[in-house]
Each structure stands twice: as C-alpha cells, then as structure tokens.
Amino acid sequence: MSKPADQDFDPLEPETFDSPYAVYADLRARCPVAHSRAWGGFWALMTYDDVREAAGDAARFITSVQNVVPKVAFTGRRPPLHLDPPEHTPYRAALNPLFNAQRMAAMEAPTRRIAIDLLEPLLARGAGDICADFSSHLPIRVFAHWMNIADDQAKVLSDVGRDYNIAVQANIDDVVKAASLKLYDMAKAVVEDRRSQPLDPAVDAASALLAARYLGEPLPEAMIIGTIRQVLVVGIIAPTVMIGSIAVHLSRDQALQAQLRADPSLIPAAVEEFLRLYTPYRGFARTAVEDVVIGGRAIPSGEPIALVYASANRDERKFENADRFVLNRPNIGEHLAFGRGAHNCPGASLARLQLRIALEELLARTASFDLNGEIRPTRFPEIGALSAPLSFTLPRESR
Ligand code: HEM
Numbered sequence: 001m002s003k004p005a006d007q008d009f010d011p012l013e014p015e016t017f018d019s020p021y022a023v024y025a026d027l028r029a030r031c032p033v034a035h036s037r038a039w040g041g042f043w044a045l046m047t048y049d050d051v052r053e054a055a056g057d058a059a060r061f062i063t064s065v066q067n068v069v070p071k072v073a074f075t076g077r078r079p080p081l082h083l084d085p086p087e088h089t090p091y092r093a094a095l096n097p098l099f100n101a102q103r104m105a106a107m108e109a110p111t112r113r114i115a116i117d118l119l120e121p122l123l124a125r126g127a128g129d130i131c132a133d134f135s136s137h138l139p140i141r142v143f144a145h146w147m148n149i150a151d152d153q154a155k156v157l158s159d160v161g162r163d164y165n166i167a168v169q170a171n172i173d174d175v176v177k178a179a180s181l182k183l184y185d186m187a188k189a190v191v192e193d194r195r196s197q198p199l200d201p202a203v204d205a206a207s208a209l210l211a212a213r214y215l216g217e218p219l220p221e222a223m224i225i226g227t228i229r230q231v232l233v234v235g236i237i238a239p240t241v242m243i244g245s246i247a248v249h250l251s252r253d254q255a256l257q258a259q260l261r262a263d264p265s266l267i268p269a270a271v272e273e274f275l276r277l278y279t280p281y282r283g284f285a286r287t288a289v290e291d292v293v294i295g296g297r298a299i300p301s302g303e304p305i306a307l308v309y310a311s312a313n314r315d316e317r318k319f320e321n322a323d324r325f326v327l328n329r330p331n332i333g334e335h336l337a338f339g340r341g342a343h344n345c346p347g348a349s350l351a352r353l354q355l356r357i358a359l360e361e362l363l364a365r366t367a368s369f370d371l372n373g374e375i376r377p378t379r380f381p382e383i384g385a386l387s388a389p390l391s392f393t394l395p396r397e398s399r
Contacts, residue, residue, distance in 0.1 A: 008034035009044070017248060017375040020282075020383055021323065024311035033295040039070035042285070042304040044311075048319075048336070050294055051312035054286055054305065055340040058085050061286035061305065063343060068381050069283045069306040072168055072176055078230035079223050085342050090214040091227050092346060098146070098205055099349045106203075107146060111353055114141045115361045123365055127372060127391040135243035135358070136162060139236045142354055147231075148204050149190065157186060161236050169379055169386065187228035191221070205231065235347050238280045239354050241378055244385030245278035246271075246359065249325065251371040251390065256325065261363040269328050271355045275337035277325055282310040283381020284339065309336050310383045367393045 008031045009023060027034050027046045034044045045051045054061045062084045064077075077083065079091040097103075118137050122128045140161050144154035160182045167175035194206040201208035209224045250257040260266055285304045292299050299305060313335050314322040320329070338345035345351065362369070373389030 006035065007037045009036055011036055011038050011380050015377055015379070017245075017377045017385060020310070020377075021314060024308065024314065025316075025323075028311060028315060033297040033299070035297075040304075042069045042306055043299050044069075044306045044308050045294065046308050046311040046315075047295070048312040048315035048317065051307045051309060051336060052340055054294075055307055055336070055343070058342040060290065060292065061288055063286060065287035065302070066285050066304045069285045069304055070171075070380060071304075072180075077223070078226040080227065080346075081230055081234065081343060082226075088342060090212050090219060091209070091223075092342075094201075094208040094212040094219075095205060095227070095231070095346050097202065098208060099346055101349070103146075103203065104349045104353055107142070107350065107353060108357070110145050111142050111357050112361065114138060114145070115354075115357050116365075119361055119365055123392050123394060126394075127389070129373075129387050129389050130247045130362075131240060131244040131385055131387050135247075136165070136240045138243070138358060139239040139354060142350070143232075143235050146350060147190070147206075147228075148199055153186065153189075157183075157232065160186070161233065164233060165237055165240070183232050184225065184229050187225045187232060190228055191225050231347075235350070237382060239351055239358075241280040241382050241384035241386065242274070242278055242351075242355060243358050244375075244388045245280070246274045246355070247362070247369070247390060248371065248375055248385050248388050249274065249278070251369060251388075253325065254368065254370075257363070257368065260359070261366075264360055264363065266327065267356055267359050267363075268352075269332075271352060271359065272332050272335070273325055273327060273329065274355070275352075276313045276319065276332060276335035277323075278384055279310040279313045279335070279337040280378075280382050280384045281337075282306065282308045282383045284309065284343075306381075307339075309339065312336050365394070365398070367395045369393070 009027060024046055032047045032050065034046060036042055036044065045054055064082055064084050067081045080088050115138060118134050122133045137158065140158045141154060144157055149157060160179050163175060164179035164183065167179055190206050194204065194210055198210065199207045201211045206228055209219060209227055212219050260270055283306050285306050287304055288299055288301050290301050316322040338348040369390045369392045372391040375385050376387035378384055378386045
C-alpha cells in the first residue's frame with residue numbers, strides 16, 4: 001500500500017476552460033486516487049468506478065461532515081445534502097414528487113417564455129456573454145417559478161444568488177456569508193408565508209415540507225428553512241455553467257451546431273452527451289466513517305474526499321473516445337452528471353428541461369453563433385464556463 005503523497009495535484013493552479021480535463025486524464029492514468037494539500041487537504045477520486053462506488057455507499061461515505069470541497073461558509077445544517085440517511089430520507093420524499101413528469105410538463109411553457117424573454121434582447125444586440133446575459137438568469141427565474149416565489153422576490157433572489165455565486169468563485173468569505181444569510185432570510189420568509197397560506201403540496205416545495213411527517217412528527221422548522229435555502233443555491237449554479245459550456249462547444253463545432261439546428265429532435269440526446277462531457281461538478285464531497293483503502297491508497301476516516309464527477313464521466317475505461325462528443329453513445333444512460341445513490345440530484349428533470357429549451361430557442365433564433373472573446377472558466381467546486389462572449393448571426397427573416 002503506498003504512502004499518501006502530500007500533493008498529487010494543485011486545484012489552485014491557473015486553469016483554462018480546457019486545461020482541467022488534461023490534468024484529470026493524467027491523474028486517472030497515473031494517480032487515480034489523488035491527494036491535494038489545498039484547502040486544508042483533501043482526497044479526490046478520479047475514476048468512474050471509484051466515484052460511482054463511493055456515491056452509492058451512503059453508509060460508509062457520509063455527507064454530514066463536509067459535502068463540498070472547498071468547504072464554504074456554513075450557516076447551519078441544510079437538508080438534504082448535509083444529512084445522511086435515514087435522517088435525509090423524509091426531505092427527499094417531500095421534494096422528489098415536485099420534479100415528476102406532470103410537474104415538468106407544467107413547467108415547459110413558463111420555462112420557454114423565460115428563455116425567449118432573456119434571449120430576445122441579447123440576440124438583438126448581435127453579441128453578448130451567454131453566461132452573464134442569459135444562463136445566469138434563466139435558472140433563477142425558472143427556479144422562482146417552480147418554487148412559486150412572487151416576481152418581486154424573484155428579483156431579490158436573482159441579485160442575491162448572483163452575488164453569492166460570484167463571491168464563492170472569488171473566495172470572498174465576507175460576501176459569501178452575507179449573501180448566504182440573505183438567502184436564509186428569503187427561505188425563512190417563504191416558509192412563514194406557506195405556513196400561514198399553504199399551497200397544494202403537489203406543486204409547492206415549502207408546503208410539501210410543512211405537510212411531511214417523519215415517524216409521525218412534522219419536520220423541524222429550522223430544517224425546513226435549511227432545505228429551502230439549500231435548494232435555492234444548488235439548483236442555480238449548475239445550469240448556468242453548463243449552458244455556457246454547451247455554447248462554447250457548439251461555437252467550436254459549427255457542423256454539430258448546424259446539425260442540431262436542422263433537426264431539433266436530436267437535442268435531448270445531445271443534452272445527455274453534453275451532461276457527460278461538461279459535467280459541471282467536481283467538488284461534491286464525502287467523509288469515510290472508517291479508514292478505507294481505495295485504489296491501493298489508504299484514506300483515514302474523517303478526511304474529505306471529493307467525488308470528481310467531471311473526471312469520472314471522461315474516464316476512457318467507461319466511455320470510449322471520452323473527450324469526444326458522440327451522439328447516442330450506447331452507455332450514455334450511465335453517466336454520473338447527476339450523481340448516484342441517496343444524494344443523486346432530485347432536480348435532474350428540471351435541469352434537463354432548462355438545458356433542452358435553452359438550446360432549442362438559441363438554435364432556432366440564430367443562423368449561427370460563434371465565440372468572439374475569451375472564455376472565463378469557473379473554479380472548484382464547479383467546472384465549465386463562467387463567461388463566454390458570443391456573436392450571433394440571425395436568420396434572414398428576423399434581421
Ligand atoms: C445541470 C444541472 C444540474 C446538475 C448537473 C446537478 C447535479 C447534481 C449532483 C451531481 C448532485 C449530487 C451531489 C452529491 O453527490 O453530493 C446534486 C444534488 C442536488 N441537486 Fe442537482 N444538479 C443540477 C440541477 C439541479 C436543479 C435545477 C435543482 C433544483 C431545482 C437541483 C437540486 C439538487 C438538490 C436539492 C440536491 C441535493 C440532493 C440530496 O442531497 O439528496 N439540482 N445535483
């Protein structure tokens with residue numbers, strides 16, 4: 001068994017949009033269970049099999065100690081991510097039905113309206129940043145609709161959510177804490193409002209959590225607020241980054257862009273392959289409850305372990321030509337973009353809906369688009385585009 005090296009890789013090294021993928025391919029080949037000294041030290045699982053196994057074993061690999069690398073400002077326990085089963089189970093039982101097929105069918109028209117509303121002024125300008133001008137707004141407005149938040153509150157959420165994201169990316173602790181507290185206040189206001197005026201639990205997250213019972217008892221109020229606060233952020237960042245990454249890919253591959261524009265029925269399959277190729281998360285974490293050996297390396301209990309989903313999904317032992325976009329690859333259903341096991345993403349259906357509609361509308365309303373500036377990448381715990389300046393050529397009839 002090898003001795004843990006102090007530093008197999010440094011996540012604080014400057015990165016480009018593409019560079020982490022080469023670093024991760026090298027680590028998968030040379031050091032698939034890697035250690036870094038950054039942020040107080042953490043382990044990183046790089047291969048598909050190791051990530052899948054740890055994500056699927058919630059009894060040995062828990063989230064309640066540290067659920068993300070680096071650990072960000074902590075304002076109390078926020079279900080479902082910060083709880084382990086069985087405590088975690090009632091929160092998921094309340095949330096999961098709110099993402100069912102019926103609810104998603106009802107979200108389709110409002111999501112498309114929001115996407116068009118945001119795209120129209122951007123496309124009319126002929127150029128702009130697909131992240132700053134479109135994909136950072138879309139998930140917040142869609143989310144506010146899913147959460148039944150009034151328009152004025154949705155605007156506050158939009159501003160605070162953006163402050164929070166920017167501060168997390170820039171590691172500005174004070175701003176993260178301030179924004180996090182504001183999000184808490186918003187969550188609290190939503191819960192108080194639903195307590196006095198409940199909505200149908202089949203269509204409202206806060207009402208569903210208030211109506212839930214665990215061992216015959218209501219869920220603790222502080223934990224309900226924590227859940228709403230958790231969902232406020234976790235559902236916002238990933239679609240922002242992913243739409244940016246997809247736009248970068250399609251700018252670089254004009255043939256694929258034209259193919260999807262000509263045949264929109266290919267878009268759902270393309271979204272699935274984009275989810276694999278541009279998995280936006282690399283920092284969700286677990287802590288082993290006992291000393292474990294993974295890939296021949298001893299990981300002591302209590303040390304944070306990042307599940308590098310973005311690396312797992314490019315593992316060439318699982319996905320042939322893993323760095324290439326392949327439409328309808330046979331095992332695409334096995335990608336880990338939404339995690340695996342107890343904490344897998346409950347919002348996957350809403351995420352897929354947003355990605356599909358964003359792409360449908362962007363392609364239908366342009367004759368082509370291309371990069372016209374530098375891509376700015378995100379840092380840990382996300383991976384992908386934080387800023388992608390594009391120029392747009394509009395179809396002849398809309399010029
Ligand atoms: C492209 C978009 C998205 C991606 C790739 C994504 C990915 C993920 C992943 C990988 C996890 C697992 C975390 C872990 O293993 O520790 C997760 C959890 C979660 N996601 Fe998503 N997500 C997306 C969008 C959303 C949306 C739109 C919502 C809600 C509106 C959402 C709500 C959540 C929640 C509440 C959890 C925690 C689940 C738990 O701990 O049981 N996500 N997501």
